[in-house]
Amino acid sequence: MNLHIHNTLTNKKDLFVPCSSAKSINMYVCGPTVYSEPHIGNARAALTGDLFYRVLKELFENVVYIRNLTDVDDKIIDQSSKTGIPISKLTEDVACIYQKNMLELNMLKPTHEPKVTDNINNIISTIEKILINKSAYISEKHVVFDTVAFENYGTLSKKIANDLIDGARIKPEAFKRNQKDFVLWKPSQNDKHGWDSPWGFGRPGWHIECTSMIKSIIGNNNTLDIHGGGNDLIFPHHENEIAQGSCCSSSKYCNYWFHNGIVLVNKKKMSKSLGNVILVSDIINRYDPSIIRLALMSTHYRQPLNWTDDTINNAKNIYEKISRTLNNTSQLDVTRDDNFLELLCDDINTPNAIQYLIKQAKLARDDIKVMSKLKYNCQLIGIVSNRNSIEINPNEKQIIENLIEKREMARKNKDFVQADSIRDQLTTLSVVLEDGPSGVTWKIKR
Ligand SMILES: [Zn+2]
Structure with a gap:
């Protein structure tokens, strides 16, 4: 049986043919930036990836599905300063809720769920490769991708010349040679959200994170079979991923791109100001x-x-x-x-x-x-409910055991607020904890 994918690169439905060089099919879907609770828009993006994964598994023996967690981003810094919650706690809590919600929605656990903070060294080495290939330059403590160096820039979004300036209507940035150039590494003022690098203390730009995590898993000179995400990511995020991935490697970046549409609520965009955001946690209770x-x-x-x-x-x-x-x-x-x-x-x-x-x-x-x-x-298609079953799948077991370990750690550090919040999360998973002399035991109460 043949799979056809509407490929954003060609703008038509293409027959899916795996990369001949690869032993397995690799698919990457952009996951959430973990600064606020997941809503049904995040769930739709994850479900699209999940359905492709399920179908690919029917057709091919080895399918590697990667869905990342973006835990380094300006939105995270803003949210942390707004709420007073430390960055690491904010990102860990939201990542945990996201993973829990996705399992509750019966999404298959991806093969890899890389986090940006675990990949800083990979990101630095990807940026170094791009610099060696003369596709980026250093300016005022920033490393900036030189879009002039990549002649195919714009092929995914079908944008030309001046249309390609991301945020052109915002103020121009003096450190860029071209306003369509984009940042690979930037200096950090916040000493809690930065890492040492050859270019000073700082943090990666958003686009390089995905490219580098993909390359670190599939191999720098391998082509990704399929890449997905919301269609709001086509430009600039995915356009920039192609530019980076083509300039750090000798191979084509990715063969097939799929993009899912937006979720509207009563024909309106979800926004906090309209108060119409539907959280996965809320709807799953109903x-x-x-x-x-x-x-x-x-x-x-x-x-x-x-x-x-x-x-x-x-x-x-x-x-x-x-x-x-x-x-x-x-x-x-x-x-x-x-x-x-x-x-x-x-x-x-x-x-x-x-x-x-x-x-x-x-x-x-x-x-x-x-x-x-x-x-x-x-x-x-994952619409058989597991709720009435007393069997628990290995993914669920892993998540529960990780949560229990985290709770134990919090209790040791006398962080009882954190320990209680983890217990609450376990309760929503129907886990009953028993603190005994030889440690914590648990069971599922359906
Ligand atoms: Zn991404």
Whole structure:
């Protein structure tokens, strides 16, 4: 079976062909900047990556899925000074909530979840490679990418010349030769958010973080198969990633780019000032994760998704029909259904896939063979709820044990506020802790 991906590079649906040199398929999706709690827009981006990952795993033996956490960024510094929460605590807490939320939404755990703060040395060495190739220059303690040095700049976003100036309407920056040039490394005034480097104490720019984390995992001279993210990242973030990745390596940066559309709430952009931000933590308290997944899948990932009461109510109705049909089938073996997989292989066409499931759920009531396919299909797109099962998957176990370890550490350091907040997080995961003489034991109470 062939997978087709709408490739932003070519602006058409392309047949996916893996890099011949690579033994496995590599896919990277830009994860969140961890400064505030994840909302349904973050969930949609993660779900798009999750669905590609699930389909790729059906088609190929080895799939490496990388989803990063951006824990170095100006937005983080701003939020920390606004709230008084130290940067490291802010980023750790938000990263933890993000990972917990994504697992609750039944997203498969990525193969790698690199953090920027664990990759500073890699980032410095990537910047050094770009400097050696004369594609960047040093100016006023900044390392700046020289966009003139990369003739293909603009091919992803299809922008030309003057359109390419990011933030051109903001004040021009004197340290840049060209206003479309962008920063790879910048000086830090805040002594808590910087690292020593050959160019002085400072921190990386946002774009270089992703390029460097990708290269450190797949190898500097390998091509990434697939790169995804929200379509607000096409320019400048992904355009700049291509420029950096092409100038630190001898190979093409990435073959296929997919981009998901925005989530609107009642046709309006989510914003704190409008008070219409829907947090994953809130919605997950109200609806089964499968319902939320179906709601997010109701529109094709490339289109804007308008979230209304109807979106979630329709998803709820569909889920109830399917789960009623699948009731008491825990012993039933599953059968792969190529017709369903084919719909997903058409650039992850979830609206068609959902219509297919609705019809299949009707037929399945009288036909056990159809039932076993329905069960398979629901598992494939992650809409079988694990909530009533007492089995816990290894990912969940790992997260729980990490949280318990962190809580123990906080208790040792007498940080009881932190310890209590971790206990609360564990409670929402239905984990019951028992502090005994030989340490902490835990169990799941469903
Ligand atoms: Zn990125």
